[in-house]
Amino acid sequence: MSDTLLSAQDVSKDFAFGRSLLDVVKGAPIKAVHALNGVSLDVKRGETLGIVGESGCGKSTLARCLVRLHDCDGGRVVYDGTDIATLSGADRRAFNTKVQMIFQDPYSSLNPRMTVRQILSEALRVHNMRPKVEIDARIAELLDLVRLPQDAADRLPHAFSGGQRQRIGIARALAVEPEVLVADELVSALDVSVQAQVVNLLLELQDRLSLTVVFVAHDLRLVRHISHRVAVMYLGKVVEVAPTETLFKAPKHPYTQALLAAAPEVDPTRRTRRVAAKGELPSPINLPSGCLFHTRCPHAFDRCVSDVPQLTPRRPGHVAACHLPDPELP
Amino acid sequence: MTVMSVSRLRRLPRAFVFGAAILIASVIVATFPSAFAPYDPLAMDYVNLLAPPSAAHPFGTDNFGRDVLSRVIHAYTIDMQIALFATLFPFIFGTIVGAIVGYVGGVTESIFGRVVDAVITFPFLVLVIAIVSVLGPGLINMYIAIGVVGWVFYARIIAAEVKVQKRLDYADAGRAMGYTHARIVFRHLLPNAITPAVVYWMTDMALAILLGSSLGYLGLGAQPPAAEWGVQIADGKNFMATAWWISVFPGFAIVLTGLGFSLLGDGLAEILRGRK
Amino acid sequence: MTEPILSVRNLTATFGQGASALRAVNEVSFDVMPGEVLGLVGESGSGKSVTLRSLLRLLPVGGHVGGSVSWHGKDIVRMTDAELRAVRGGQISMIFQEPMTALNPVLPVRVQIEENLRAHTQLDRKGRNARAKELMDLVGIPDSARRLDEFPHQFSGGMRQRVMIAIALASDPKLLLADEPTTALDVTIQDQILNLILDLRDELAMSVVLVTHDLGVVAATCDRMAVMYAGRIVEEGDVTQVFAQPRHAYTRGLLGSIPQAGTERSMLLSIDGTPPGLAAIPQGCAFNPRCDFATDICRRTRPHLTGDGHRAACHNSDAVIAAGSPVKKALSHV
Amino acid sequence: QERGGVMTYGRYADSMFLDPVLNDANVDIWILSNMYDTLLLPTDDGQSVQAGLATDWNVSDDGLTVTLTMRDGIMFSDGTPITTEDVIWSLDRARNPDNGIWNFLLAAVSEVTAPDDKTIEIKLAQPDPAILPALSVFNAAIMPKAAFEAMPGETDLEKATAFAEKPVGSGPFVFDSWERGSTLKLVKNEHYWADGADGQKLPYLDGVTFEVIPDDATRILRVQSGELDGAELIPFARVKELQDDPNINMELFPSTRVADIIINVRPELDGEPNPLSDVKVRQAMNYAANKDAIIQVVTFGVGTPTSSFMSSTTPLHTGDGPVFPYDLEKAKQLMSESGYPDGFTASILTLAGNQDELGIATALQQMWSQIGITLEIQQVDNATRTEQYRNGTFDMRAGAWTNDIADPNQITSYFAYSPTIDALHSGWKSEEVDKLFEESQSELDTDKRAEQYARIQEVFNQEGPTVLLYETPYPVALQDNVKGFNQIPLGNNIFRETYLEKE
Amino acid sequence: MSMTAFLGRRLLQLVPTLIFILIVVFVLVRLLPGDPASAVLGDRALDADVERINRELGLDRSLPVQFVAFVKQVFTGNLGNSISMKIPVTQLIADRLPITMLLTFMAAVIAVVMAVPLAFVAALRRDRLEDSAIRGAFQVGLSMPVFYVGLILLTVFGAKLRWFPVGGYGDGFLDHLYHLFLPAVTLALSLSAILMRNLRSAIIGVVDAEYVTFARAKGLRANLILFRHILRNALISTLALFGLSIGTLLGGAVITETVFAVPGAGRLMVDSIYGRDYPVVQGLTIALAVLVSVTFLLTDILQAWLDPRVTK
Ligand SMILES: Nc1ncnc2c1ncn2[C@@H]1O[C@H](COP(=O)(O)OP(=O)(O)OP(=O)(O)O)[C@@H](O)[C@H]1O
Ligand SMILES: Nc1ncnc2c1ncn2[C@@H]1O[C@H](COP(=O)(O)OP(=O)(O)OP(=O)(O)O)[C@@H](O)[C@H]1O
Ligand SMILES: [Mg+2]
Ligand SMILES: [Mg+2]
Numbered sequence A: 001m002s003d004t005l006l007s008a009q010d011v012s013k014d015f016a017f018g019r020s021l022l023d024v025v026k027g028a029p030i031k032a033v034h035a036l037n038g039v040s041l042d043v044k045r046g047e048t049l050g051i052v053g054e055s056g057c058g059k060s061t062l063a064r065c066l067v068r069l070h071d072c073d074g075g076r077v078v079y080d081g082t083d084i085a086t087l088s089g090a091d092r093r094a095f096n097t098k099v100q101m102i103f104q105d106p107y108s109s110l111n112p113r114m115t116v117r118q119i120l121s122e123a124l125r126v127h128n129m130r131p132k133v134e135i136d137a138r139i140a141e142l143l144d145l146v147r148l149p150q151d152a153a154d155r156l157p158h159a160f161s162g163g164q165r166q167r168i169g170i171a172r173a174l175a176v177e178p179e180v181l182v183a184d185e186l187v188s189a190l191d192v193s194v195q196a197q198v199v200n201l202l203l204e205l206q207d208r209l210s211l212t213v214v215f216v217a218h219d220l221r222l223v224r225h226i227s228h229r230v231a232v233m234y235l236g237k238v239v240e241v242a243p244t245e246t247l248f249k250a251p252k253h254p255y256t257q258a259l260l261a262a263a264p265e266v267d268p269t270r271r272t273r274r275v276a277a278k279g280e281l282p283s284p285i286n287l288p289s290g291c292l293f294h295t296r297c298p299h300a301f302d303r304c305v306s307d308v309p310q311l312t313p314r315r316p317g318h319v320a321a322c323h324l325p326d327p328e329l330p
Numbered sequence B: 001m002t003v004m005s006v007s008r009l010r011r012l013p014r015a016f017v018f019g020a021a022i023l024i025a026s027v028i029v030a031t032f033p034s035a036f037a038p039y040d041p042l043a044m045d046y047v048n049l050l051a052p053p054s055a056a057h058p059f060g061t062d063n064f065g066r067d068v069l070s071r072v073i074h075a076y077t078i079d080m081q082i083a084l085f086a087t088l089f090p091f092i093f094g095t096i097v098g099a100i101v102g103y104v105g106g107v108t109e110s111i112f113g114r115v116v117d118a119v120i121t122f123p124f125l126v127l128v129i130a131i132v133s134v135l136g137p138g139l140i141n142m143y144i145a146i147g148v149v150g151w152v153f154y155a156r157i158i159a160a161e162v163k164v165q166k167r168l169d170y171a172d173a174g175r176a177m178g179y180t181h182a183r184i185v186f187r188h189l190l191p192n193a194i195t196p197a198v199v200y201w202m203t204d205m206a207l208a209i210l211l212g213s214s215l216g217y218l219g220l221g222a223q224p225p226a227a228e229w230g231v232q233i234a235d236g237k238n239f240m241a242t243a244w245w246i247s248v249f250p251g252f253a254i255v256l257t258g259l260g261f262s263l264l265g266d267g268l269a270e271i272l273r274g275r276k
Numbered sequence C: 001m002t003e004p005i006l007s008v009r010n011l012t013a014t015f016g017q018g019a020s021a022l023r024a025v026n027e028v029s030f031d032v033m034p035g036e037v038l039g040l041v042g043e044s045g046s047g048k049s050v051t052l053r054s055l056l057r058l059l060p061v062g063g064h065v066g067g068s069v070s071w072h073g074k075d076i077v078r079m080t081d082a083e084l085r086a087v088r089g090g091q092i093s094m095i096f097q098e099p100m101t102a103l104n105p106v107l108p109v110r111v112q113i114e115e116n117l118r119a120h121t122q123l124d125r126k127g128r129n130a131r132a133k134e135l136m137d138l139v140g141i142p143d144s145a146r147r148l149d150e151f152p153h154q155f156s157g158g159m160r161q162r163v164m165i166a167i168a169l170a171s172d173p174k175l176l177l178a179d180e181p182t183t184a185l186d187v188t189i190q191d192q193i194l195n196l197i198l199d200l201r202d203e204l205a206m207s208v209v210l211v212t213h214d215l216g217v218v219a220a221t222c223d224r225m226a227v228m229y230a231g232r233i234v235e236e237g238d239v240t241q242v243f244a245q246p247r248h249a250y251t252r253g254l255l256g257s258i259p260q261a262g263t264e265r266s267m268l269l270s271i272d273g274t275p276p277g278l279a280a281i282p283q284g285c286a287f288n289p290r291c292d293f294a295t296d297i298c299r300r301t302r303p304h305l306t307g308d309g310h311r312a313a314c315h316n317s318d319a320v321i322a323a324g325s326p327v328k329k330a331l332s333h334v
Numbered sequence D: 001q002e003r004g005g006v007m008t009y010g011r012y013a014d015s016m017f018l019d020p021v022l023n024d025a026n027v028d029i030w031i032l033s034n035m036y037d038t039l040l041l042p043t044d045d046g047q048s049v050q051a052g053l054a055t056d057w058n059v060s061d062d063g064l065t066v067t068l069t070m071r072d073g074i075m076f077s078d079g080t081p082i083t084t085e086d087v088i089w090s091l092d093r094a095r096n097p098d099n100g101i102w103n104f105l106l107a108a109v110s111e112v113t114a115p116d117d118k119t120i121e122i123k124l125a126q127p128d129p130a131i132l133p134a135l136s137v138f139n140a141a142i143m144p145k146a147a148f149e150a151m152p153g154e155t156d157l158e159k160a161t162a163f164a165e166k167p168v169g170s171g172p173f174v175f176d177s178w179e180r181g182s183t184l185k186l187v188k189n190e191h192y193w194a195d196g197a198d199g200q201k202l203p204y205l206d207g208v209t210f211e212v213i214p215d216d217a218t219r220i221l222r223v224q225s226g227e228l229d230g231a232e233l234i235p236f237a238r239v240k241e242l243q244d245d246p247n248i249n250m251e252l253f254p255s256t257r258v259a260d261i262i263i264n265v266r267p268e269l270d271g272e273p274n275p276l277s278d279v280k281v282r283q284a285m286n287y288a289a290n291k292d293a294i295i296q297v298v299t300f301g302v303g304t305p306t307s308s309f310m311s312s313t314t315p316l317h318t319g320d321g322p323v324f325p326y327d328l329e330k331a332k333q334l335m336s337e338s339g340y341p342d343g344f345t346a347s348i349l350t351l352a353g354n355q356d357e358l359g360i361a362t363a364l365q366q367m368w369s370q371i372g373i374t375l376e377i378q379q380v381d382n383a384t385r386t387e388q389y390r391n392g393t394f395d396m397r398a399g400a401w402t403n404d405i406a407d408p409n410q411i412t413s414y415f416a417y418s419p420t421i422d423a424l425h426s427g428w429k430s431e432e433v434d435k436l437f438e439e440s441q442s443e444l445d446t447d448k449r450a451e452q453y454a455r456i457q458e459v460f461n462q463e464g465p466t467v468l469l470y471e472t473p474y475p476v477a478l479q480d481n482v483k484g485f486n487q488i489p490l491g492n493n494i495f496r497e498t499y500l501e502k503e
Numbered sequence E: 001m002s003m004t005a006f007l008g009r010r011l012l013q014l015v016p017t018l019i020f021i022l023i024v025v026f027v028l029v030r031l032l033p034g035d036p037a038s039a040v041l042g043d044r045a046l047d048a049d050v051e052r053i054n055r056e057l058g059l060d061r062s063l064p065v066q067f068v069a070f071v072k073q074v075f076t077g078n079l080g081n082s083i084s085m086k087i088p089v090t091q092l093i094a095d096r097l098p099i100t101m102l103l104t105f106m107a108a109v110i111a112v113v114m115a116v117p118l119a120f121v122a123a124l125r126r127d128r129l130e131d132s133a134i135r136g137a138f139q140v141g142l143s144m145p146v147f148y149v150g151l152i153l154l155t156v157f158g159a160k161l162r163w164f165p166v167g168g169y170g171d172g173f174l175d176h177l178y179h180l181f182l183p184a185v186t187l188a189l190s191l192s193a194i195l196m197r198n199l200r201s202a203i204i205g206v207v208d209a210e211y212v213t214f215a216r217a218k219g220l221r222a223n224l225i226l227f228r229h230i231l232r233n234a235l236i237s238t239l240a241l242f243g244l245s246i247g248t249l250l251g252g253a254v255i256t257e258t259v260f261a262v263p264g265a266g267r268l269m270v271d272s273i274y275g276r277d278y279p280v281v282q283g284l285t286i287a288l289a290v291l292v293s294v295t296f297l298l299t300d301i302l303q304a305w306l307d308p309r310v311t312k
């Protein structure tokens, strides 16, 4: 299980601000949020790839680029050997069925005016997944798959709790029988107890349907729990990728280290009062030069300000983008 | 009515129930005016001019000797029509345009913004008067004139709401599912974006009746001999001191109907807000 | 043993009137000791925020507070408006989860700090200005003089939270009520803010009631914790004790739901079902339908909070203790 | 009579252009004579002329020369004397066919000269029996040539525009100030020539202030609240009420105003045969129209049925009693004899917002439905109506007429004489009427002219393109203390002998 | 974005709007049936006179030629002469637009003065008797035709009680204010009803906002919370609505001015439409459009001042 199914190759994405006529007249420079700045990442068939990072670092944007909700401004996203930007018409729809996305917000990701049955049958119908007569049966099957009672079909989303809604979202994605699921903060809006239910469901489905999963989250514990490999993002860049155990035990990038240190441990006996990372995320509009993390990095030296570090191999399957070969854990 | 629906009715906001009751009654009267009106609204009685309210003519008679009550009742037909038709086209057209503008955004939105500016910059009543003058007076032309201007307001509301809805995940979910833009706009976004427009619609219907009566006052609205409240009030203007009943009763009808619409609108807003 | 500075007894909060009234908080009792950090945890809707707000009678229109909250010998629930105003923001301050919505978007930060100073201190204009700047420095906002005249939307999330803390600290409160102050923040920022609160607690010798749903935050910051479920406290005790030996099945479930290092890609110990709505709280122990330990008695009678120091409201405490702490297990695994 | 005081008078609309020659409408015409004097003045009954700036006048026997003697010592309000040069210039300007729309009144004039500085001689190309009244019409007003020509501008229109901003004339009052749309103030002309019956100098008033109050009800309220001394065009509906008001003197001044329905009688309209071209149909419509009821409903009894197409106050009017007394049976009879026994549908244009016209149309709608005619009322604004009228594309329209000259020739040329405007743009034509009218235009024998007019009226009344309805007076509400105000049948508001009685 | 840039953008946006209005009104007036000459001259004019006068007015030229001439005129600040009154349109506008502006301004002030306090009472006593009474009263105000309300006010406060003059405009500024009071009230009724409704629900929306809770948690006095925290935020959305209503308000002035005999621009506009006085209609439309746009700009500025987020 090492062949690449989906890959991002040097993907970049900017969100330009609206420019008024006046700006044009004044010749003001185009301002943009640099959400992704050259992200390269491979997703291997059957694996779960976790993507972590702080808010605004471009996790969602990357996820959206992977399913082509955004078209990337630079680089490309390749699925099964083809650049997805070239797909159109039937091919594009076929791609949509193969790579599906599930969303963060259980409240806004379902159309509040459609019953579960309408939501699911729309997906089945538009993509001709099943002949008309089999649609009801398939809906029953899907509900079963995500552990929802059968009588759920004819209810509107507001009749469900957050966890149940996320299951409906999963069912909708599964309706088109995808190979890849991109889950953006799938459980972060849920209560811990319900979070666990959904995580369990995802693990189980992945086994049963041999899905490839891209799991985007900011919760390190969760990512660690379900990912085979983890990519850490900072300011629109991947700064470190490694198999889960390696990453959590021996992080090579100072940012990863700070992130791990900042996450509170679930053990009251191991408290620290040391602040893990100083400062805040710089503005994605005016990015720092060189290493994006140098403004907050305890190890920063002059090269970090001038040179952009590349992802370099550290161990088998472990890459990190830091000028230091092995920054010490602080 | 089943027990359940009664109990559900009780849970509806009071404003909604009152408003709906007034309007349902109005619609019934508007549909079968002859069943309620004691006289032919057009029948003139030259010996009974300007008769004050009496048992025979509870609302009195006007300067043609016509029964005011019967005219108020028959006016329901026209005024409810005005409420509906003067607003229906703007509602539908504005909704469609607004949905597209809100969804597409960008240049379309800027252009639309200028159109909105132009329309709201132009005094509404003056524009309507000008358009009716071009087309000629009469209800249909009045509808057209109001429609030409009115759709913009709906489109603005819908565009703003669609823009909000567009940013919600379910819209993206639709795109991720590979649905067409048309399907996402009209099947998914619009049903969720339409509520403020519907609430505005209710207010607008009341305003349409009022506008209709203003135009009636200027002779540009409903054409005689048809009874219409605004025209009746205008007719009665010269008799405010001597025969107040000619204008006061149609005035009541306007206020009552307007109240119905805005109660319904308020109630609707409350229900829809509550659901969120 | 020192006296508690705040002592809450049978606190109830109801919304609405008559038959359709809902009890969001039900006979909640707890104490806050001087200088301690008390964590209030529970799932969404369990009544944490309402409890916290009831302490200062800050419920929205239609809410009603019962029971007693004694503060320096006076009962806040029965205070006059004038007395209450002196307590609010003066002796007890409060901060909220979403600083963007809790700060008035149309007023510059200076005004929002100043109005608090004006309400609770005798400082003159100049004094207030100086104090405002001092507060901004205290919570670690660089370039404070300039930033005082900015509006909330010009601050980042973390900075906003610092601003709110600065406002709350304006009049040297003795108790800080914090309603999920870090939930909206990133881990690195959360780490900064929590440390800031702890530092300030030490410096200013105040107590803190910290509402959160993140057991990690509790583990990292609190001295004692109370677990809420369906409007009631179901377990209360020293943080280390509770983590090491939960006595309520719900607490145990919560702890088990958190992924632990070393158990990668295994099934989590989840709690089935969802928390009940206020209108349909189950008979007996509110948790019984979701509980693995539930017995008949759980379905019939409501358990009382019992124990000394470490209290729990569970009929089957023993069974739960016997099952052990999921966290312990995880920890020993490493 | 008591002197002094300013009278405020409420009008329904403001004047537009205070030039006697280039103005277009009644809002100007009706007040111009207060500022501009004419050589002759209409008498109070509007039937003939009296001395104005000229004291004597004489028409030669061949009818080709009018000789007038100028009054002594007359001057314009700015104190400059009125010379024969001013008179010649004014009349030449008034009769110039390029100037305004009233020049036809003086169309017969071929030359104006002044043999000496007291005498004006007007030469006519052909005899004109209406030449004396024509000299009393507003457009023949005498204006100061020098002051006019000193105005900036190249063309006559430009000069007139500048002049009319602060006009100078020789009427009893002088222009003082004007806030358009609101108030027009006139003050007493100190140089006015006339004395009143009591021997005192006219006018008695220090000034007249016209206030524009378009809304009828508001205008009346202002009179009732005492803020106005008088107000014109009181709706008939309110006449009774004001007559009963002890503080208000509700005057009904005799007028030349007639109300009728104008019918398009062209044989085809829009490519369809036109039922209204059938004279029987028109007569049926006339009979079926219950004038008494209409007078009751629309004028609340104030009007009287017309006995001819011209008002009874017009010189040479004939007839008494309604031309077509209400007779439904006869109407039905006539309908069945016509080409349209089953009736038809026709439309009528009324002026939007005009309650009188609307009332007439509404009543007719009901009355004519009884002889099978379905009447569609179309309320349109004035310009739209005028266009349809002028193009002859209307079915029917409500109409009203007021004479501008104390002679029947104006109304007859518009109503009956087809070359002018196709007989009210109706397409009606009677060779006989046309011939009679042309003859009457230069007929100096009064009796003969009367006969000609009698015949014209007979033909027109019976077959003409109108439904004759009623004539109405001018309803003016005055405060009780207002005396000596007159609105003559031609509509002119005469303030020169008005005074405000003090208690 | 700075305030100047924000204003600059708004001003630039005005240009296409004005051009659009210019074209629409130019075409619209010419679509009206009838021509200026016959509209002015009325029934009595002879065909030859009508043709002559229309020719003198240059109306026999082709539309594009007329339009170009018109645009040229506009750019030289000359709006032509009125056809019926013969005087320059600019002079007419200068005489009469200020009156309408004053009337509308007074109406706006009165509407706000009526709406704001009552909206507060209604919102804070939500669903109680006071609320229902206030909303009911405004509803009646909203449902009454303007000409009717005007007449009633005139009869009661003018003719009967003699508190106010029965229409007219008066002399001198204070007298103007006095004369315009009743018409302004009439005009304000429907706007105040709309504002009241909007503000009421805005207040209801704000009362439970977290920052209000926070303000209460600071122990502030009720008044301070009400005015500084609740009102200001609630006003923001209402202000936008208010700006949008100015056009409607100006339109409503047409009837009000007729009923109250106020010599304003609204009446002039309608008279000119009826009189087919093309130059006046065109000139007045441009003037009104500029006026309304400036009002929008002002409300925008006010909004930017109330809500610092706007300029973002
Ligand atoms: N549609 C958009 N228009 C403009 N800017 C955007 C848009 N979407 C995202 N951004 C900006 O791009 C940057 C990356 O956003 P993104 O949502 O990908 O971050 P994220 O890592 O998913 O954060 P979070 O954890 O908060 O979800 C942010 O600065 C965000 O403000
Ligand atoms: N104004 C209100 N009216 C009616 N019910 C309310 C109101 N505010 C809160 N509630 C109810 O009270 C209960 C407790 O709410 P509370 O906000 O205290 O929960 P919480 O524990 O703080 O949850 P969260 O983690 O989501 O903040 C919930 O069921 C909620 O629906
Ligand atoms: Mg995201
Ligand atoms: Mg909460």
Ligand code: NI
Pocket (backbone or CB within 6 Å): E165, E168, E170, E179
């Ligand atoms: Ni006055």
